[in-house]
Amino acid sequence: MPKEISRRSFLKGSLVAACATCASQVPLPASAKSKSGQELATLIDIRKCVGCEACVEACREVNDFKYPEPEKPFPKMVPNRVKVADWSDEEGREVRDRLTPYNWLTIQWATVEVDGEETELSFPRRCMHCQNPPCADLCPWGAARKLENGITVIHSDICLGGKKCQVVCPWDIPQRQTGVGLYLDILPSLAGNGVMYKCDRCYNRIEDGELPACIEQCPEDVQIIGPREDIVREAHRLVKEEGVYIYGETENGGTNTLYVSPVPYETLNEAMGKGPGQPHFDKVEDQMAHADNLAKAMLIAPLAGLAAAVGRIYKASKTLGDNTGEAS
């Protein structure tokens, strides 16, 4: 039986872990470890979600202090093909039906047939917190990084807003706000274009032994959080006992956000709205698999070079020996 992950046990475990680990971390943000040292994952049970948006409001409230306050007017972009991304006006900040720099969690809807009955499903969407996140792997500045507890965060003081993280993210999660961040102090017209924002799974609250706001405020207990092994085990139990479908266990090599759905994800994917700021439920291959495979080849390369060089030297010495023999 998987260990029950109650709020109390989670808080107790993560508080102990946070205290033990915070001293060893470098500035910003000190990562919290799960009790067992494993990555923390969340399980979102789509069947429980009623689409009340309590999670969205909770997210906005507790993360409000992290939201961008851009300086205007924005620097003139050179070349002018670089478009500003501005969500900072009153209307933009109020958008809730997609991901934005001011809305890191959104509710998506799909009308599908469940057990022969037409049913409207709703489900919270945000960063999947991949186990091997391409955004963090491929960020050229180290602004996007994965913490030991499985959370991927984007450091808003370092990010230049180049949007590479969004391009390489299989779900296009990070969202840009122009007119804020480090690029303003470097080459504001020529390089960068703001800061990328996305769910950081309330790393600061986890560090303090609290639950992410979306989990804490959900009236339906749609999400649970715990060591990934336990979360995967619980998802498998639901598959076996209740016939649900899992998303996130293997997508992009495995994520720290798992969903369980009463219908296959192909069905859900077809029925839901998708587009900018509205992630899909497609199958996703491991985007970093090529890097993992080639990394192994890198170990062999020096040996191949060594073997070739030894062969070359042997051949040269043999030629020299033959020539010497002929001469004598």
Added chain:
Amino acid sequence: MIRKKTSRALPELTYFKPVYFFLLFAMGLTGFAQMPIFKRYYIADIPGLGWLADFYATHYLHYIGAIVLFGFFVYVAVVYWGLMRRRFQLTGAAYTRIAILILIAITGIFRVLKNLPDVVFSPLFTMTIDISHLVFMMFLMVFGILFMILKKGWLVRK
């Protein structure tokens, strides 16, 4: 000046340099392509260069280049040690280049490790290796141009 006779005996003296330049150019190009600049500055719009805006493609090529480069470096080092060191010695410029190349390789190795699943470095260390890898490459370019202007090669006869 290295005489033609020596070049015939040691063909490496002829082809090491173009291979080295080609590999470094390829690594520099695919490395800089890791920054979102080629699309922004229309370079990826040039027919045939669209792939420069594909971060995964350039990342893949950068890894392939690193594999070839590691093999090449070891080959060059061993061949120099086995066949050339009695007749040639490395110049100060060569030692400078080698030191920078080693730093690039080390930071590159850490970047590769960082990209493996289950490997998590601290945020500060991650940022340090990310930025230093780029800075060392820029050092190599600056020193490379400087040594070219000053006509400082890699080898001199003993």
